[in-house]
Amino acid sequence: MPKTVDHEERRRQIAEAAARVAASRGLRAASMREVAAEAGVSLRLVQYYFDSKEDLLRGVLKHLGGRIAARVARGVESLPRPAGPREVLYAALTALIPVDEDSHRVVLAYTAHHTLTLTEPHLAPEGLAYANALLDFLAERFREAREAGQLAVDEDPRTSASVALALVTGLQSAVLAGRHSGPTAVALLTAHLDRLFSPVPR
Amino acid sequence: MPKTVDHEERRRQIAEAAARVAASRGLRAASMREVAAEAGVSLRLVQYYFDSKEDLLRGVLKHLGGRIAARVARGVESLPRPAGPREVLYAALTALIPVDEDSHRVVLAYTAHHTLTLTEPHLAPEGLAYANALLDFLAERFREAREAGQLAVDEDPRTSASVALALVTGLQSAVLAGRHSGPTAVALLTAHLDRLFSPVPR
Numbered sequence: 001m002p003k004t005v006d007h008e009e010r011r012r013q014i015a016e017a018a019a020r021v022a023a024s025r026g027l028r029a030a031s032m033r034e035v036a037a038e039a040g041v042s043l044r045l046v047q048y049y050f051d052s053k054e055d056l057l058r059g060v061l062k063h064l065g066g067r068i069a070a071r072v073a074r075g076v077e078s079l080p081r082p083a084g085p086r087e088v089l090y091a092a093l094t095a096l097i098p099v100d101e102d103s104h105r106v107v108l109a110y111t112a113h114h115t116l117t118l119t120e121p122h123l124a125p126e127g128l129a130y131a132n133a134l135l136d137f138l139a140e141r142f143r144e145a146r147e148a149g150q151l152a153v154d155e156d157p158r159t160s161a162s163v164a165l166a167l168v169t170g171l172q173s174a175v176l177a178g179r180h181s182g183p184t185a186v187a188l189l190t191a192h193l194d195r196l197f198s199p200v201p202r
Numbered sequence: 203m204p205k206t207v208d209h210e211e212r213r214r215q216i217a218e219a220a221a222r223v224a225a226s227r228g229l230r231a232a233s234m235r236e237v238a239a240e241a242g243v244s245l246r247l248v249q250y251y252f253d254s255k256e257d258l259l260r261g262v263l264k265h266l267g268g269r270i271a272a273r274v275a276r277g278v279e280s281l282p283r284p285a286g287p288r289e290v291l292y293a294a295l296t297a298l299i300p301v302d303e304d305s306h307r308v309v310l311a312y313t314a315h316h317t318l319t320l321t322e323p324h325l326a327p328e329g330l331a332y333a334n335a336l337l338d339f340l341a342e343r344f345r346e347a348r349e350a351g352q353l354a355v356d357e358d359p360r361t362s363a364s365v366a367l368a369l370v371t372g373l374q375s376a377v378l379a380g381r382h383s384g385p386t387a388v389a390l391l392t393a394h395l396d397r398l399f400s401p402v403p404r
């Protein structure tokens with residue numbers, strides 16, 4: 001019996017190739033033809049899975065959001081059990097900083113595609129889904145941390161989560177721009193969280 | 203006598219038109235021809251001032267960095283004198299958040315051009331100059347605030363400045379993506395600074 005084509009796997013393979021082209025040569029180079037060449041498939045196959053350049057961009061953004069979410073999940077799962085909300089927050093947020101070649105490439109491609117959606121709003125919905133889910137997750141952990149007495153009682157969990165997520169977004173950008181190394185960005189994130197969790201009286 | 207052409211003004215006019223095209227229709231639409239049409243000048247004139255699309259992108263990035271730096275300077279200058287380091291920090295950082303149509307457009311165009319430099323590193327130097335100067339300025343104000351006893355003594359000024367700048371970058375991105383309104387982003391920034399300046403003992 002012939003092997004059934006795994007459509008999800010094919011889409012993933014093409015999206016991954018598109019991310020590679022975007023990260024190495026820029027979004028402007030990521031034409032359907034270039035993506036097909038990078039993926040080692042025909043242009044027609046790319047067109048079968050993605051109707052248009054816009055459809056491909058949406059697909060890549062969704063794929064990369066999934067890749068980043070998986071990094072966060074792995075970071076949290078690798079913690080010794082039982083893990084408290086504070087440890088989960090450090091692990092989840094740290095997992096968002098590019099510290100190796102793969103995370104650098106994924107975050108760079110995500111940033112490039114996401115930025116494109118800012119000026120081409122018809123691409124936007126896919127770009128927000130991942131960040132919104134993450135914000136909810138972080139806010140819930142901050143709420144647990146506050147209930148466990150690890151956070152000042154006047155600290156609003158949703159504010160803490162929004163600030164932490166914005167900080168990580170900015171740190172990602174600083175690492176991609178070469179302003180900070182990955183480890184320095186992790187140290188800055190840690191300094192922020194330490195300050196939040198252990199307010200020092202003057 | 204014929205009026206001498208103000209070359210700086212011409213460059214500024216073209217860069218501003220390019221930023222408008224990028225902010226309204228996306229960087230992909232910002233061809234030399236489209237920019238010329240938007241600026242109301244000939245394609246040849248654009249080519250006279252900017253040798254190539256890359257040269258134009260560099261010019262736009264530098265122009266927008268200057269626009270943003272000017273917003274920061276205006277924010278600081280509008281403070282009642284004498285202004286302390288703490289007030290200067292709030293004013294400078296708040297001025298970076300898009301809160302009206304003009305700042306939204308400038309920050310959006312800057313972000314789009316800056317992101318392009320991430321995958322096209324030959325464009326990068328112009329993109330970093332503005333952020334590096336701002337980081338130095340912020341670190342100096344945090345140092346002054348610490349010396350004035352407004353900040354915990356164990357707070358490293360450069361760390362505070364790097365965290366604040368990364369946070370603002372992330373908040374800009376969140377406003378552009380429609381995740382936060384401008385006022386909400388300002389409130390989040392204020393909450394972060396309040397926490398830094400007034401550590402609450404638990």
